[in-house]
Amino acid sequence: MAQRNLEKQLNILDYALSSLWRRRLKSLSLLLVFAAVIFLLASFQMVTQALTDKARQVLVYTPEITLQKMSVGRQEAIPLAYREQLAGIFGIRRVVPRIWGYYFDEVRLANYTVMGMELGEMPEGARLDTTLSGGAMPGTDERGRVVIGQSIKKALALEGRTTFSLFRPDLSLTSFEVSGEFSPDTDIMTNDLIVMGLAEARDLFAIPAGLVTDLCVYVANPTEIETIAKKISATLPSVRVLTRPQIQKTYQVVFGWRSGFGSICLLTALAAFVILAWDKASGLSPEERREIAILKVLGWETSDILAVRFWESVLVSGLACLAGMTAAYIHVVYFAAALFRPVLMGWSVLRPELHLAPRIEVGNILLILAFTVLPYLAATVIPAWRSATVPADSALGG
Amino acid sequence: MFLNPWSLALSLCSLVALVLGAVAGRTAVRVLRFWEPGSDSNRQIRLENEIWLSSTLVAYGLGFQIITLILFVLAADQFCQVIVGAMCATGALLANPYGMPALLVKLVGIFFYGFWILIHQLDIRSEHYPLVRIKYLALLLLLPLLVLDASLQTLYIAGIKPDIITSCCAVVFGESAGDATGNLITGLSQQGLLAAFLVSLAGLVLAGFSLLKRWRPWLAGLYAVGWLWFFGLSLVVITSVISSYVYAMPYHKCPFCMLKPEYYYFGFALYGALIPAAFFGASAALAGLVRGKAGLRGVVDRYQQLAIKISLVLLLIFSGLSCYHYLKYLISGGEG
Amino acid sequence: MLIELSGVSKIYNQGKANEVKALADIDLEVEQGSMVCLKGPSGSGKSTLLAIIGCIFPPTSGRAAIAGRQLARLPDRFLTLHRRETIGFIFQRFNILPELTVLDNITLPLLPLGVPPRERRQRAEELMERFAISHRAQFPAGQISGGELQRVAIARALINSQPIILADEPTAHLDTVLSQEFMEIMQQLKTTGKTIVIASHDPLAFEHPAIDRIVIIKDGSIHVP
Numbered sequence: 001m002a003q004r005n006l007e008k009q010l011n012i013l014d015y016a017l018s019s020l021w022r023r024r025l026k027s028l029s030l031l032l033v034f035a036a037v038i039f040l041l042a043s044f045q046m047v048t049q050a051l052t053d054k055a056r057q058v059l060v061y062t063p064e065i066t067l068q069k070m071s072v073g074r075q076e077a078i079p080l081a082y083r084e085q086l087a088g089i090f091g092i093r094r095v096v097p098r099i100w101g102y103y104f105d106e107v108r109l110a111n112y113t114v115m116g117m118e119l120g121e122m123p124e125g126a127r128l129d130t131t132l133s134g135g136a137m138p139g140t141d142e143r144g145r146v147v148i149g150q151s152i153k154k155a156l157a158l159e160g161r162t163t164f165s166l167f168r169p170d171l172s173l174t175s176f177e178v179s180g181e182f183s184p185d186t187d188i189m190t191n192d193l194i195v196m197g198l199a200e201a202r203d204l205f206a207i208p209a210g211l212v213t214d215l216c217v218y219v220a221n222p223t224e225i226e227t228i229a230k231k232i233s234a235t236l237p238s239v240r241v242l243t244r245p246q247i248q249k250t251y252q253v254v255f256g257w258r259s260g261f262g263s264i265c266l267l268t269a270l271a272a273f274v275i276l277a278w279d280k281a282s283g284l285s286p287e288e289r290r291e292i293a294i295l296k297v298l299g300w301e302t303s304d305i306l307a308v309r310f311w312e313s314v315l316v317s318g319l320a321c322l323a324g325m326t327a328a329y330i331h332v333v334y335f336a337a338a339l340f341r342p343v344l345m346g347w348s349v350l351r352p353e354l355h356l357a358p359r360i361e362v363g364n365i366l367l368i369l370a371f372t373v374l375p376y377l378a379a380t381v382i383p384a385w386r387s388a389t390v391p392a393d394s395a396l397g398g
Numbered sequence: 399m400f401l402n403p404w405s406l407a408l409s410l411c412s413l414v415a416l417v418l419g420a421v422a423g424r425t426a427v428r429v430l431r432f433w434e435p436g437s438d439s440n441r442q443i444r445l446e447n448e449i450w451l452s453s454t455l456v457a458y459g460l461g462f463q464i465i466t467l468i469l470f471v472l473a474a475d476q477f478c479q480v481i482v483g484a485m486c487a488t489g490a491l492l493a494n495p496y497g498m499p500a501l502l503v504k505l506v507g508i509f510f511y512g513f514w515i516l517i518h519q520l521d522i523r524s525e526h527y528p529l530v531r532i533k534y535l536a537l538l539l540l541l542p543l544l545v546l547d548a549s550l551q552t553l554y555i556a557g558i559k560p561d562i563i564t565s566c567c568a569v570v571f572g573e574s575a576g577d578a579t580g581n582l583i584t585g586l587s588q589q590g591l592l593a594a595f596l597v598s599l600a601g602l603v604l605a606g607f608s609l610l611k612r613w614r615p616w617l618a619g620l621y622a623v624g625w626l627w628f629f630g631l632s633l634v635v636i637t638s639v640i641s642s643y644v645y646a647m648p649y650h651k652c653p654f655c656m657l658k659p660e661y662y663y664f665g666f667a668l669y670g671a672l673i674p675a676a677f678f679g680a681s682a683a684l685a686g687l688v689r690g691k692a693g694l695r696g697v698v699d700r701y702q703q704l705a706i707k708i709s710l711v712l713l714l715i716f717s718g719l720s721c722y723h724y725l726k727y728l729i730s731g732g733e734g
Numbered sequence: 735m736l737i738e739l740s741g742v743s744k745i746y747n748q749g750k751a752n753e754v755k756a757l758a759d760i761d762l763e764v765e766q767g768s769m770v771c772l773k774g775p776s777g778s779g780k781s782t783l784l785a786i787i788g789c790i791f792p793p794t795s796g797r798a799a800i801a802g803r804q805l806a807r808l809p810d811r812f813l814t815l816h817r818r819e820t821i822g823f824i825f826q827r828f829n830i831l832p833e834l835t836v837l838d839n840i841t842l843p844l845l846p847l848g849v850p851p852r853e854r855r856q857r858a859e860e861l862m863e864r865f866a867i868s869h870r871a872q873f874p875a876g877q878i879s880g881g882e883l884q885r886v887a888i889a890r891a892l893i894n895s896q897p898i899i900l901a902d903e904p905t906a907h908l909d910t911v912l913s914q915e916f917m918e919i920m921q922q923l924k925t926t927g928k929t930i931v932i933a934s935h936d937p938l939a940f941e942h943p944a945i946d947r948i949v950i951i952k953d954g955s956i957h958v959p
Binding site: 045048248249252253256257259260261263264267302303306310361362363366367369370371374375377378381382384385388389391 | 399400401402403404405406407408410411414417418421443447450451453454455458462465466468469472475476479480481560658659663666
Binding site: 003004005006007008010011012014015018022290291294295296297298299300301302303304392393395396 | 781784785788790791810811814815817818823825826829831833834838842843844845846847848849850851890894902
C-alpha cells in the first residue's frame with residue numbers, strides 16, 4: 001500500500017518533469033524571473049548576516065565597558081581623575097584612557113577615525129596587534145608613529161613614503177610616521193582608522209591635559225560586565241556607561257532594520273512575481289485542457305492532477321531557489337555584494353572594500369523559502385485546482 | 399519590531415495562511431449548506447470538486463504551519479540578540495506574554511491540521527463520504543485557531559522592543575530559582591522527572607504492543623491519552639534534563655538552542671521523532687471514533703494498526719536520541 | 735451481464751432554464767464477450783450513453799451497473815477508480831498527446847496506479863509487439879502515421895487489462911482501409927473475451943460482421959425499429 005503510493009508519487013513526479021520540459025519556454029522564463037527575485041532577497045539576507053557577523057568579530061577588540069561624560073545631552077571630555085573613583089570596584093582589570101574622534105581631512109575631503117590610546121597600558125589580548133597585516137603598533141615611548149587602515153593608505157596616496165601630515169585646529173601642521181597597517185579582514189572597523197599614542201591624539205585635537213574623550217574599562221570576567229556597569233553607573237552618575245553587549249545589540253538592530261527595510265522593498269518584486277505566477281498558472285490553453293481531460297478519462301483522479309501541479313511548482317521553485325541562492329552567494333562572496341553596497345553601508349565617506357563570508361544555515365535557507373517559495377505555492381494552488389477540475393467528458397467528442 | 403526579515407517572513411506566512419484559510423472556509427460553508435449526496439446537479443459536482451481544493455489547502459496549511467513553527471523559534475533566537483538580557487530563544491519568547499502562547503498555539507495547530515487531514519483521508523476512502531459534515535464543521539473550527547495564531551504572533555512581534563531587560567535562559571531554568579522572573583519549570587526534581595519519563599515510556603510500549611496483538615477501544619483511548627501526557631512530559635524532560643547534556647553545560651536548559659547548527663541540528667531529529675510519534679499515537683483512538691460510519695470499518699482498522707506501529711518505531715527513535723548525549727556523557731565522563 | 739442499464743436517464747442542468755434531457759429511460763444489457771454498436775446521429779445522446787457506460791458521470795436516475803458495480807449515487811472519485819480498472823477508452827481522433835513518445839502515451843493510465851517504470855515498459859512492450867509498433871516506441875506520437883496512431887490508441891485502451899473497450903466514433907476521421915483495419919482489430923479483441931461497445935454512425939463500423947447487435951439511439955432513447 002505504502003509502496004504503491006510512493007511509486008505513484010514517483011510516477012507523477014516523473015510526469016511533472018516531462019510536462020515542464022514540454023513547456024520549457026514557459027517554465028524557463030518563470031524560473032528565471034523567480035530565480036532573480038530569490039537572488040535579490042538572498043543576497044540581501046546574506047549581506048546583512050555577514051555584516052553582523054563581521055561587526056561582532058571586530059567588536060571583540062573593543063573594551064568591555066566604555067565610559068563617556070554626558071552634559072546637556074551631549075558627549076564631552078571626561079576627566080582622567082575619574083579613574084581613581086573606579087579603583088574601588090571589584091572585577092575591573094584595567095581602565096585605559098582613550099581619545100576617539102573623527103578628523104575631517106579638508107585636502108582630501110575624507111573623514112578619518114582617530115583613536116589615541118596608551119597602547120602599552122592595554123591588557124593582553126585587547127591590543128590590536130593581531131589585526132595588523134604589516135608593521136607593528138607604535139611602542140610606548142615612540143613619538144609620532146601611527147597605524148593606519150587600508151583606505152587611509154589609499155586616500156593619503158603614500159606610495160612608499162611613510163610620513164604624512166595633518167592640521168591641528170589652529171591650522172599648524174603635525175607629522176606622523178606610519179609604523180604599520182591594518183589587515184583588510186577587519187576593514188569594516190579599521191578601514192578608516194588611524195591609531196596613535198594618547199599624547200599625539202591630544203596634540204592633534206588640542207585637548208587639554210587631564211581630559212580624554214572616553215575611558216575604556218577592561219573586565220576580568222565577561223559575565224560580570226552588567227554588574228560592574230551598574231556599579232560604575234552608581235559611582236559616577238553623570239557618566240554614560242556603554243557595554244560591549246549593548247553596542248553589539250545596537251548593531252544588530254541597525255542591521256536588522258536595514259535588512260527589514262530592504263526586504264520590504266524587495267517584497268514588491270516578490271508581489272509582482274506572484275501575480276505573474278498566478279497569471280501563468282491560470283491561463284489554461286485548449287491543449288492543456290484537452291490533456292487534463294484525456295488523463296482523467298484514462299483514470300487519473302483530480303488529486304493526481306493536483307499532485308502533478310504541486311510537483312511542477314515544487315520543481316520550479318526548488319530549481320529557482322538553488323539558482324538564486326547560488327548566484328546570491330557568488331554575488332556576496334566574490335563581488336562583495338556590489339548591488340547593495342550603497343544601501344547597506346551608507347555611514348562612511350570612505351567605502352570599505354569588503355570581503356564577506358556569509359554562513360549557510362538551515363535557518364537562513366528556511367527564511368528565504370518562507371519569503372519566496374511559500375507565496376509561490378500559495379499563488380499556484382487555486383489555478384492548479386481549477387485546471388485539475390476540468391471535467392473528463394470534455395475529452396469526448398460530439 | 400516588524401522591520402526585521404524574520405518578523406516580515408512570519409507575518410507574510412500568516413497572511414498567506416489566513417487567505418488560504420478563508421478560501422477553505424468558504425468551501426466549508428457551501429458544503430455544509432448545499433451538500434446533497436447522490437445528486438448529479440451542477441452544484442453538487444462543483445462541491446465535489448471543491449473538496450479537493452479545501453483538502454489541498456489544509457495540507458498546504460499543515461506544511462506552512464510546520465515551517466512557521468520552526469521559523470518562529472529561529473526568529474526568537476535572532477530576536478534574543480537585540481533584547482538585553484536574553485541569551486537565547488527562551489529569553490526572547492518570554493520577553494512579552496504573547497511569545498509562549500503563540501508557540502503553543504502553533505504546536506497545537508500542527509496536531510489539528512494533521513487530524514483534519516486524517517479525517518479527510520478516511521472520509522474519501524468510503525464512497526458515501528460519511529464524514530463530510532464532521533470534516534467541514536471541524537474545518538470551520540480550525541479557522542479561529544488560525545486567527546488566534548496570527549494575532550498572537552503579531553502581538554508578540556509588536557511587543558518585541560529592543561532593550562527590554564529579560565531573563566536569559568540560565569536564569570529562567572537555572573537552579574537559582576527564587577527571584578521574581580517567573581520561571582517556566584521549577585520545583586521538579588530531575589530524578590522524579592526521569593522516573594516518570596521512563597515509566598510512561600514503558601507503559602506506552604506495553605500498551606502499544608498489546609494493542610497490536612488485540613484491539614481494545616478502551617486501551618486505545620488510554621494509549622492516546624498516554625501519548626498526550628508523554629508529549630507534555632517529554633517537553634519538560636527535554637528542557638530540564640536532556641538539554642543540558644546536549645549542550646554539555648549544566649545550567650543551559652533550553653529546549654530551542656539544540657535546533658541550531660552548533661549542536662548539529664540535533665533538535666530537528668529529536669522533535670521530528672517526538673511530534674509525529676505523539677500525533678500517530680493519539681490519532682489511532684481518534685480514528686476509532688468514526689469506525690462505525692458506513693464503509694469505514696476496514697479502512698479504520700488498517701489505519702489503526704499502521705498508526706500504532708509508526709508511533710512505536712518513532713518512540714524507539716526518540717528514546718534512542720534522548721539517551722544518546724546522556725550515555726555519551728557517562729562513557730566519556732564529560733570529556734568532549 | 736457486464737453492462738446492465740435499466741431506466742437510465744440523464745438530465746443536464748436539472749431545474750435550470752437550460753435544462754437538457756439527454757437520455758430518457760434507457761434499458762440496455764451487454765454480456766461479456768459481445769460487440770455492440772450504438773448507432774445514431776450526433777446529438778442523439780449516444781456520447782452521453784457511452785459516458786455513463788464508461789463511468790465518466792453517473793446517471794441522473796435509473797440503475798447502471800458496470801462490471802458488477804452500481805454507478806448511481808457514486809462520487810466522482812469512485813467512478814474514476816472503477817473506470818481505470820474496467821474501461822479502456824478509444825477516443826474520436828484518438829486523443830493521443832503528440833509531444834509524448836508512443837511508449838509514454840501507452841503507459842499513461844498506469845502512472846496513477848503506482849506501476850513502477852520497469853513493469854510499465856514490460857506491459858507496453860508486449861502490446862506494441864502485438865500491434866507491430868515496437869519500432870516506434872521512442873518516437874513522439876505526433877510524428878507517426880495514422881495507422882500507427884490508431885494502434886497506439888488501442889494499445890493504450892488495453893494496457894490495464896480492462897474487460898470493456900469503449901470506442902467513440904473511432905472511424906469518423908479514418909479512410910476506408912484504416913477503418914477496416916480498426917474493425918478487424920476489434921474483432922480479434924472480441925475473440926479474446928473483451929466486451930466492446932462502439933458508438934458510430936459509420937456503415938463501415940455498424941455493418942461489420944463482428945457486430946453482434948446494433949442499438950439505435952434517437953432523441954435520447956433506444957429506437958426499436
